[in-house]
Amino acid sequence: MEKLEQLYEGKAKKVFKTDNPNEFIIEYKDDATAFNGEVKGSIGGKGVINNKMTGVIFTMLEEKGIPTHFVKVLSENEQLVKAVTIFPLEVIIRNTAAGSICKRLGLEEGLKLKSPIFEFCYKNDDFGDPVINDYHAIAMKLATAEEIETIREMTFKINEILKTYFLEKGINLVDFKIEFGKTSDGQIVLADEISPDTCRFWDVKTNEKLDKDRFRRNLGHIEEAYEEMLKRVQA
């Protein structure tokens, strides 16, 4: 399998074609951005850590019956995935209130939600990934009503699996953002990544943040947090 031309470069990853039209290579970068690209920086070792962590977690999710785009890890910072058409939706689950929702709605950070909040954002940097609902998504043809239902069901299942998985590793899964895509044969699969870039991980005992909020909020010990998370996932 050959790595061919770059298809696109995002804020945290590059996507490359391969000689198989149904497979892409994702290259994970150390680049980090916050607040819709306003703050730019780099987190040493992040690309390698997120590549490995996503590999472990997507393999585990596949074993629990969640179809994903993941094929295999190729190198320290590259993985082979199924080529998909990404739904332009950021699919978010919040188990505890933190981050943007607190500012937007006046909730206190750390508030445990009785039941998870499911959120869609329209994945579009020009508009700052605005919160939308099913009606917006359907009207804007981001997905059909049936696709949205599939995505919602898969997301709640993923949350249940991840919550238990991380709790066993001493981590409170506060919230996460995932993306879904459609393969050439029409299957909806979990795509993109699951890492400290896309989740909020709080240590169960100390409440210490082990995720990208250390970068966003300038809390220091960023690399150590990412390393600690990889260690727990690999344990």
Place this chain on the structure above:
Amino acid sequence: MEKLEQLYEGKAKKVFKTDNPNEFIIEYKDDATAFNGEVKGSIGGKGVINNKMTGVIFTMLEEKGIPTHFVKVLSENEQLVKAVTIFPLEVIIRNTAAGSICKRLGLEEGLKLKSPIFEFCYKNDDFGDPVINDYHAIAMKLATAEEIETIREMTFKINEILKTYFLEKGINLVDFKIEFGKTSDGQIVLADEISPDTCRFWDVKTNEKLDKDRFRRNLGHIEEAYEEMLKRVQA
């Protein structure tokens, strides 16, 4: 029936207690605000027009089976209503894209939506009435899942009635914002007002705006637009 102390004053109306604990008096003002109170002004005759128009429309909706808070018009700018506890939700239907949704999501103003977009905003001026979904509303205890379902069903029914009603008057009902409340005996009713302050009305033939966008966008002939709408509703 006696008008007693003022309960609260909003941006467009005042609410007074009466000697009947189950009834309030709403006094309609000429005050107009835009962009979450950033722009303040006044529209001559608006209070009288909105009081009358809401009276006509709520009476019509009651006749078509929609429970509302409306009891009767008391004077040029006052009406008697059932006292309700307002759900802190701005309930919005969009038949055509216009206003905030165009800026927020990059839709073209005037785009006819294949099916109506139903939207909730959290009614809270401090946070700029942010868009939310069912999960947020339930988590924040703004309404229960059952109440939301009732509100949604009533809103779609109201949209069908209003679309037909206004079309017969040569008006394209672009979008509207309504509020719901709960009476002391637990009934969910349509409350607040339906007027050029809370709807976008476009003339079917000329596309002329006959609503508060004339004020928001400084288009002139504001009073005439409100008067024209009242004339059509009373015809």
